Amino acid sequence: MAIVEESRPRGADEVASEVRAWLQEQWDPDLTLAEWWERLADSGWAVPTWPEEWFGKGLTRDLAAVVAQELRAAGAVGPPAGLGLMLAGPTIVAHGSEEQKARYLRPIVTGQEAWCQLFSEPGAGSDLASLQCRAVKDGEEWVVNGQKVWTSGAQVADLGMLLTRTDVDVPKHRGISYFAIEMDQAGVDVRPLREMTGRALFNEVFLDDARVPDEALIGGLNNGWAAAMTTLANERASLGGGGAGAAGLGVPGQKAGMLARRVGDFVRGGAGGQRALGARGFATMRKAAESEGRTADPHIRQALVELYTMEEISRYTVMRTKAAKAAGRGPGPEANTAKLTMSRMTRLSRDLGLEILGPKGMLHGGDAPMGGILQEMAIFAPAVSIYGGSDEVQKNIIGERVLGLPKEPSDDKTTPFRELRVSR
Numbered sequence: 232m233a234i235v236e237e238s239r240p241r242g243a244d245e246v247a248s249e250v251r252a253w254l255q256e257q258w259d260p261d262l263t264l265a266e267w268w269e270r271l272a273d274s275g276w277a278v279p280t281w282p283e284e285w286f287g288k289g290l291t292r293d294l295a296a297v298v299a300q301e302l303r304a305a306g307a308v309g310p311p312a313g314l315g316l317m318l319a320g321p322t323i324v325a326h327g328s329e330e331q332k333a334r335y336l337r338p339i340v341t342g343q344e345a346w347c348q349l350f351s352e353p354g355a356g357s358d359l360a361s362l363q364c365r366a367v368k369d370g371e372e373w374v375v376n377g378q379k380v381w382t383s384g385a386q387v388a389d390l391g392m393l394l395t396r397t398d399v400d401v402p403k404h405r406g407i408s409y410f411a412i413e414m415d416q417a418g419v420d421v422r423p424l425r426e427m428t429g430r431a432l433f434n435e436v437f438l439d440d441a442r443v444p445d446e447a448l449i450g451g452l453n454n455g456w457a458a459a460m461t462t463l464a465n466e467r468a469s470l471g472g473g474g475a476g477a478a479g480l481g482v483p484g485q486k487a488g489m490l491a492r493r494v495g496d497f498v499r500g501g502a503g504g505q506r507a508l509g510a511r512g513f514a515t516m517r518k519a520a521e522s523e524g525r526t527a528d529p530h531i532r533q534a535l536v537e538l539y540t541m542e543e544i545s546r547y548t549v550m551r552t553k554a555a556k557a558a559g560r561g562p563g564p565e566a567n568t569a570k571l572t573m574s575r576m577t578r579l580s581r582d583l584g585l586e587i588l589g590p591k592g593m594l595h596g597g598d599a600p601m602g603g604i605l606q607e608m609a610i611f612a613p614a615v616s617i618y619g620g621s622d623e624v625q626k627n628i629i630g631e632r633v634l635g636l637p638k639e640p641s642d643d644k645t646t647p648f649r650e651l652r653v654s655r
């Protein structure tokens with residue numbers, strides 16, 4: 232069997248030395264977060280995969296990972312965290328008009344505006360195209376009514392990526408439009424939902440005669456599904472990529488209150504789920520087992536080896552995907568199996584971490600063993616099996632598209648939305 236060596240992508244050394252030289256001159260922990268993000272935006276290193284005319288460098292994802300590595304190595308804070316840069320930006324780059332790119336992209340990259348994702352509804356999650364939220368034209372505006380749920384970060388967002396129904400007389404995927412909606416208006420009511428982590432990351436968002444102008448329609452009328460697919464593909468890619476990350480993260484937008492703070496104070500920052508998921512994996516578990524004196528326990532050793540094996544398999548799968556791409560073959564089932572493996576590894580890390588800690592696993596907060604990070608990860612763990620397409624949905628995709636199993640019978644693609652049976 233040929234042994235595949237992990238190689239750096241072509242051009243990695245040149246990119247690395249260019250970023251390093253730039254950072255040596257420009258990274259200054261005494262700037263404010265807003266000033267640092269302005270510099271990063273103007274350099275093209277904030278969003279290296281975006282086109283050069285829109286704040287990027289036109290690099291591949293592999294080379295963008297090299298940029299992130301250099302930011303981390305220099306101890307520099309990365310570009311704005313959150314859904315603007317991760318999802319809204321790439322969607323607008325792909326589907327937005329020139330006017331929309333000029334209006335929305337720079338505040339995303341400089342962190343001046345924060346975004347949330349108004350996709351999921353109480354009756355539309357895995358089956359997103361069943362969404363009920365409606366927009367009706369009124370002159371040059373649209374009037375929106377409906378309810379969204381699970382909306383991460385809506386309480387600090389300036390804008391929302393809104394999926395809403397604009398035609399009920401066509402099959403469900405064909406009557407959806409994608410808008411950039413202003414969150415600060417009378418018709419938008421954001422109600423935080425407290426999770427078992429103790430935080431309120433999520434919100435319910437009620438849209439009650441909310442208004443959005445025609446010029447905020449992204450990707451064309453009733454073509455929202457195509458734009459939504461771009462958003463979701465970017466979501467999956469960033470979840471599967473494992474987030475190479477910089478040395479620290481800041482939250483964009485005025486409402487988060489971080490922009491005027493000293494950027495150096497965000498180094499090794501990161502909060503909530505991001506911090507918790509950083510704890511998942513073999514290296515942290517081995518450290519925990521060592522510090523708790525549990526490395527001789529055969530059960531713990533067994534689980535550590537299982538985790539290590541899964542991590543190695545994942546690493547080889549990523550290499551296999553890259554090799555297939557380099558050979559000109561299209562994406563296979565790797566994205567779906569990678570997501571499933573991530574869920575399994577998270578569950579295994581959760582169980583192993585709590586087993587290592589024993590009764591201390593019940594302690595929560597910064598003064599708990601290992602800063603409470605394993606306990607935090609354990610509480611956050613269920614999320615990974617749900618977001619970005621639940622485990623069951625990934626298995627359906629593998630069944631249908633990889634194993635060739637028959638699809639569930641459905642008339643969704645041919646029946647007008649208004650005639651579909653819905654459960655409320």
Ligand SMILES: Cc1cc2nc3c(=O)[nH]c(=O)nc-3n(C[C@H](O)[C@H](O)[C@H](O)COP(=O)(O)OP(=O)(O)OC[C@H]3O[C@@H](n4cnc5c(N)ncnc54)[C@H](O)[C@@H]3O)c2cc1C
Nearest residue numbers: 348349350351355356357381382383614617618621623624
């Ligand atoms: C941490 C986190 C952050 C999120 N942030 C956002 C956000 O910012 N914006 C946003 O819009 N949404 C967000 N979501 C919502 C997320 O996209 C949905 O939770 C997800 O799509 C699942 O939808 P649902 O919760 O409605 O579950 P449902 O779709 O109702 O599924 C319920 C259960 O049924 C299973 N199931 C559903 N359909 C099938 C099927 N066909 N075959 C087999 N099993 C099936 C599912 O796997 C699941 O176990 C977030 C979720 C999480 C966990």
